[in-house]
Amino acid sequence: MRVLIVEDEEELADVLAEGLRGEGMRCDIAHDGARALELCAEHDYDVIVLDRDLPVVHGDIVCRTLNTTGYGAGILMLTAADTLADLVDGLGLGADDYLAKPYSYIELVARLRALSRRATSAALPTVLTRHGVSVDTVRRQAERDGRPLRLTPRELGVLEILLAADGAPVSANELLERLWDPHLNPASGAVKVTVHQLRRKLGEPPLITTDPGFGYRL
Numbered sequence: 001m002r003v004l005i006v007e008d009e010e011e012l013a014d015v016l017a018e019g020l021r022g023e024g025m026r027c028d029i030a031h032d033g034a035r036a037l038e039l040c041a042e043h044d045y046d047v048i049v050l051d052r053d054l055p056v057v058h059g060d061i062v063c064r065t066l067n068t069t070g071y072g073a074g075i076l077m078l079t080a081a082d083t084l085a086d087l088v089d090g091l092g093l094g095a096d097d098y099l100a101k102p103y104s105y106i107e108l109v110a111r112l113r114a115l116s117r118r119a120t121s122a123a124l125p126t127v128l129t130r131h132g133v134s135v136d137t138v139r140r141q142a143e144r145d146g147r148p149l150r151l152t153p154r155e156l157g158v159l160e161i162l163l164a165a166d167g168a169p170v171s172a173n174e175l176l177e178r179l180w181d182p183h184l185n186p187a188s189g190a191v192k193v194t195v196h197q198l199r200r201k202l203g204e205p206p207l208i209t210t211d212p213g214f215g216y217r218l
Contacts (some may be wrong), residue, residue: 001116001157002178004027004045004073006036006062008054016049016108023109024153026178033057040066045073046116049168050095053080060093067094069160074115078103083184113140128163130218131207135160144202154179155198157190171215 003025007013010031017027027041032037034056041047049065052059077095097111105206128135131146135156140151142159151159157179159168172191180190195216199208209217 001027002043002110004028004030004039004043004048006030006048006054006059007051007078008032009051016105019105020053020109020112021180022153023052024157025112026169026180030053032184033059033062036062039137040071047074047112048077049112050075050077051119052077063095064176076108076111076115127161129161130163130166131161133159133202133207133218135154135163149201149205151201152194152197153195155201158198159218162216165218167217169212169214169217174215 001018001024004021005013005017005027005207007016008031013031014031017029020027028039028045028195033054034081036048036050036054037057039045050059050063054062059077063077066075068072075094076099077093078099078101080101085176098113099108099111126138128137128138133142134144135142137160138152140156142151142156157173161175161178162207175191193210199206202208207218211217
């Protein structure tokens with residue numbers, strides 16, 4: 001899942017991004033509304049965490065602009081106010097969900113995953129299955145031939161992407177783009193190490209193959 005965090009409080013944005021990356025999400029950050037619109041023009045995000053009170057371009061305008069242009073990401077609007085009028089206003093602008101500050105981090109993650117599933121529900125089933133391996137994208141659980149797999153969030157993310165590819169190869173760059181920090185050096189070996197660990201946890205016979213020049217295939 002690729003997430004854009006639009007938050008003018010830099011420390012809060014950094015902490016939130018670090019936490020979501022630990023959940024296996026790819027996160028970019030914008031500290032004002034103008035930068036958020038620039039990033040949305042450059043990238044396809046699954047979900048946008050949008051603070052309402054933003055400098056340069058207000059969060060309401062960002063939300064309305066993305067909605068009227070048909071941008072496909074789910075929008076979770078954040079605000080310091082929690083009245084019914086604020087909720088109605090936020091949803092009326094095109095936000096898909098609304099969360100008042102201060103909020104529970106656990107609730108935020110759950111809502112982000114729900115928005116991502118809602119956006120992709122027409123394309124992908126809730127449970128992805130291939131060669132006896134399945135991933136429940138709602139419960140965030142995986143198993144092989146009925147045996148539960150204890151996977152890290154990134155391992156689970158890699159497995160989910162490979163399953164969704166339905167046998168087509170997925171490049172290391174695509175995995176890096178969708179699951180890791182955008183500033184991570186591609187030569188760091190993070191993808192290779194994660195795939196190695198995932199292969200080990202999947203067990204025998206091996207299921208993930210490497211196609212030289214193309215990527216990984218399940």
